[in-house]
Amino acid sequence: MNLKHIMIVFKKEVRDILRCYCYSIMSSNRYC
Amino acid sequence: MLELKNLTKKFGEVTAVDNLTFSIEKGEIFGLLGENGAGKTTTLRMLATMLRPTSGTAVLGGMDIVKDPEGVRSKVGILFGGESGLYDRLTVAENIQYFGELNDMSMSDIKHRTKLLADSFDMNDFLDKRAGKLSKGMRQKAAFARAIIHNPDILLLDEPSSGLDVSAMRSVQDFIMQQKAEGKTIIFSSHTMSEVEKLCDRIAVIHKGKLVAIGGLEELRKRYNTDNLEELFMELVGEKK
Numbered sequence: 001m002n003l004k005h006i007m008i009v010f011k012k013e014v015r016d017i018l019r020c021y022c023y024s025i026m027s028s029n030r031y032c
Numbered sequence: 033m034l035e036l037k038n039l040t041k042k043f044g045e046v047t048a049v050d051n052l053t054f055s056i057e058k059g060e061i062f063g064l065l066g067e068n069g070a071g072k073t074t075t076l077r078m079l080a081t082m083l084r085p086t087s088g089t090a091v092l093g094g095m096d097i098v099k100d101p102e103g104v105r106s107k108v109g110i111l112f113g114g115e116s117g118l119y120d121r122l123t124v125a126e127n128i129q130y131f132g133e134l135n136d137m138s139m140s141d142i143k144h145r146t147k148l149l150a151d152s153f154d155m156n157d158f159l160d161k162r163a164g165k166l167s168k169g170m171r172q173k174a175a176f177a178r179a180i181i182h183n184p185d186i187l188l189l190d191e192p193s194s195g196l197d198v199s200a201m202r203s204v205q206d207f208i209m210q211q212k213a214e215g216k217t218i219i220f221s222s223h224t225m226s227e228v229e230k231l232c233d234r235i236a237v238i239h240k241g242k243l244v245a246i247g248g249l250e251e252l253r254k255r256y257n258t259d260n261l262e263e264l265f266m267e268l269v270g271e272k273k
Contacts (some may be wrong), residue, residue, distance in 0.1 A: 012136075016102050019134040020082075024112060026117035027073075027082045027190070 033058040034079075034186060035218045038088035041074050041241075048074040050241035051088065056219060056234075058185075059213050063232035064221040067269060071241040072221040073112070076190045079219070080110045106135060109140050109184035113191035116175035120164030124155065124174040127163055128181050135182035141171070142181065149177040153203070169200030176207055187211060189220035193227060207232060225261045239269045 041049040049071040064072045077083040079090055081101035084271040089096055097105040099162055101239060107215045125146060132142035150156050153173045163174060172192070177235050180187065189208070193201040208231055222228050228235060229249060236246040245252060245268050249261065256264050 014104065015134050016134060019105060019131075022117065022131070022134065023080060023082055023105065026110060027077050027080060027112045 033060075034062075034090065034092050034219065035234060036075075036079075036088070036090045039075065039085055039090055040087045041071075041078060041083060042086045047241050049078070049085075052238070052241075053242055054236060054243065054246055055087075056218050058201035059215050060217055060233045061208065061231050062217075062219045062271050063228045063235040064219065064238060065228060065235055065265060066221070067154065070238045070269075072238060073240070074188050074241075076110075076112070076188050076219070076221060078109060079104075080188050081105055095182055098175045106182070107184055107187045108188055109179035109182070110188045111175055111179045111190070111192050113189075113194035118163040118171060118174055118178070121162060122164070122171075123160050124177075125159045125164055127174060128178045129199060130176045131197050132181045137182060140249060145181055145183070146177070149181070153177055153207070169196055169203065172196060172200060173207075176204070180211070180260065185216060187216055187218045187220075189218065191223065193222070193224065201227070229261050237265065 036054055037054045039052040040047065052075060064075065066072050068234060078085050079092065079097065081097050081104050085098065086153045089098045092104050093107045095107060097104050118244075119130070122130065128149070129142050132145070137261065150159050153176065155173055155177060158170055163171060166174065187214050192208075193204040196204065205227065208218055208220070232249065234246065234248050235252070249253070252264060253259055256267055258264050258267070
């Protein structure tokens with residue numbers, strides 16, 4: 001896996017973590 | 033489209049959701065009814081992948097909430113009543129854009145869809161205002177637009193009209209009907225019986241985490257021999273106290 005692929009996976013993971021965080025706030029629940 | 037399979041959530045000794053099993057068809061508006069603490073919000077949180085079930089699972093649009101929570105998150109739009117979770121210091125457009133980006137949308141798609149939503153929700157006047165400066169009704173419209181920016185197939189709405197005035201409540205109901213017309217599957221919880229009667233194709237009544245009744249409104253009215261949904265509800269949950 002080259003750096004480009006690692007960055008794609010990394011960005012995808014970060015996006016999901018942030019989305020998860022927002023959804024947790026929205027549902028008044030910190031668990032994710 | 034949506035299938036719950038023995039979905040259970042325990043918090044220590046307390047069973048908040050107890051073995052729920054039912055399915056919801058595509059394009060349906062499905063109402064979850066129950067008293068405070070019945071397990072409606074916990075059920076919706078599990079479907080939104082914000083809580084992991086203690087046992088059982090649910091499949092949304094072919095994706096399992098336990099095995100593929102990330103896939104589920106991309107398929108659903110969620111809105112929980114009360115605090116909308118908007119970023120107060122961002123404008124409405126920025127809040128919507130942020131969610132679009134989190135859902136891997138391109139900027140041109142986000143702009144196109146934001147315009148579409150702003151037109152249909154009559155939001156153009158406050159699209160560039162900070163979310164913190166808006167009225168509750170406006171915030172709820174913004175929260176709706178943000179929830180569906182990525183055009184999800186399934187909407188999970190937890191008491192979406194709670195605390196809203198009559199006209200804002202009407203906007204929420206219009207929005208739900210509009211989403212149904214677009215073929216979305218909607219599951220929502222509510223305490224307002226008139227709202228449930230107006231919107232829902234089918235309902236499920238939950239009491240102490242357990243499913244006590246499920247069916248179409250007409251079907252339930254016939255089964256329990258009453259025209260009044262409130263009476264029906266009280267009959268279902270009242271006698272079990």
